Amino acid sequence: MDGCARVDGRTPWRTDTRGGGWVRAGCKDQCLGRLGAPNQTPTRTVPKTLASGHSAMSAQVWTPVLLDNPLMCPLGAMLMAIRLRGMDPEETALLTQALARSGQKLEWPEAWHPHLVDKHSTGGVGDKVSLVLAPALAACGCKVPMISGRGLGHTGGTLDKLESIPGFNVVQSPEQMKLLLEQVGCCIVGQSEKLVPADGVLYAARDVTATVDSLPLVTASILSKKVVEGLSALIVDVKFGEAALFPDQEQARELARTLVGVGASLGLRVAAALTAMDSPLGRSVGHSLEVEEALLCLDGAGPPDLRELVTGLGGALLWLSGQAEAQARGAARVAAALDDGSARGRFQQMLAAQGVEPALARALCSGSPARRRQLLPGARDQEELRAPADGTVERIRALPLALVLHELGAGRSRAGEPLRLGVGAELLVAVGQRLRRGTPWLRVHRDGAALSGSQRRALQGALVLSDRAPFAAPSPLAELILPPGPAPEAAQEHHVHVAAGSGFQDLAPALAAQTPGSS
Known part of the structure; x- marks a missing residue:
């Protein structure tokens, strides 16, 4: 980044008399200086308003933290204080506005x-x-x-x-x-x-x-x-x-409600969908x-x-x-x-x-699946895993699958790290399906050596089988939280619960009957 966002610890700060705050000398963008207030002196301590619960918290307290030298110590303290103490909706809205004002706004017809x-x-x-x-x-x-x-x-x-x-x-x-x-x-x-x-x-x-x-x-x-x-x-898919x-799910619901409420205070119509990611x-x-x-x-x-x-x-x-x-x-x-x-x-x-x-x-868009696979980057080898026992697929755990794929190069641990674009996995079975022992259930696409013993064990642990009868997989959609005030068809609602398996397809009657504060 250029200007204020390039935190090199060497360029001196000066007061910005035009918009308030502190900026790097010679900075044209003033991307972080705009977060500050006039005549506010940088400090190496976390602002007292934050330590006391930051009842007076505003975007202005970010200037002394962001502009300190070195940056990470006070900024880390500020972030941890917010992580531990939280912020009320007004403070969160002020921070959001300050971040938005740090750069260019998009203009449309x-x-x-x-x-x-x-x-x-x-x-x-x-x-x-x-x-x-x-x-x-x-x-x-x-x-x-x-x-x-x-x-x-x-x-x-x-x-x-x-x-x-x-x-x-x-x-x-x-x-x-x-x-x-x-x-x-x-x-x-x-x-x-x-x-x-x-x-x-x-x-x-x-x-x-x-x-x-x-x-x-x-x-x-x-x-x-x-x-x-x-x-x-805007709709936010909160996993x-x-x-x-x-x-x-309750933590996700809290984030969803915060997004919807803060969005409304900023004049942005936000809905939040809670969707399962197991x-x-x-x-x-x-x-x-x-x-x-x-x-x-x-x-x-x-x-x-x-x-x-x-x-x-x-x-x-x-x-x-x-x-x-x-x-x-x-x-x-x-x-x-x-x-x-x-x-x-x-x-x-x-x-x-x-x-x-x-x-x-x-x-790509008109070709067959086989043709598309030829046109996109692929992995050098494939390896299949088989069901270790008879049973019904109760769940396929996403986390161990993702962790192994990350080890194989599908994810990155730091910005700029290259990815292996062909690495991945195909699920050959669906949740609710009945399997027999030895049935292939996962195909891993890899570039390197064969899966290690620990990787195979982790992947096999992702397949959760049960003794119950086959069943229809539940919908990933759990809840929809909507902004306050009248909706386009004159419904008013804050929180809509979607029953398991129903998706969002049957919401219209419920929404039309909603009143403020109902759930």
């Missing part, structure tokens, strides 16, 4: 505003929803400026998956984004140094200070990037379960393999849980932004875009507009 929507996920194993949802929403008339990232987790992020497609260009400039939205209706782009640069500093610091799961910091990080997009509606940021989403994990599965979903096929999540989230966005009369009707429109090929057509256009050779984009 006024006519686009009702159609500007986006989705964010807290991350999961096999989560390729964005690859399908963005073009599907574009096919429904939306503008989707999706700012994504590269994961530091077990199996990378959305941009890592897209970069497994040869030639894909990670667009960053607002000018390029605007052109893509005009031409295609969607783009999946990287966060540039001009967009919310202060969040980049905090994000890196959170990763090394064990404060990644702090609710206020997660909220501010997510919403600050969405505030600058000027959205009409819970063994392989999620929050193992406990088993992988879909049948494939790994960059190239997930692109293949996303293309299957864009064909109108693919795993039922992936399709259900895409249509459920998309339907909620169309409804929240006033582009559908009810959530169920919005979900039906998204499903139709998958079935009639229009979503796949938008995906092909997006790939070509973001640097993929048009012939390759066309071949």
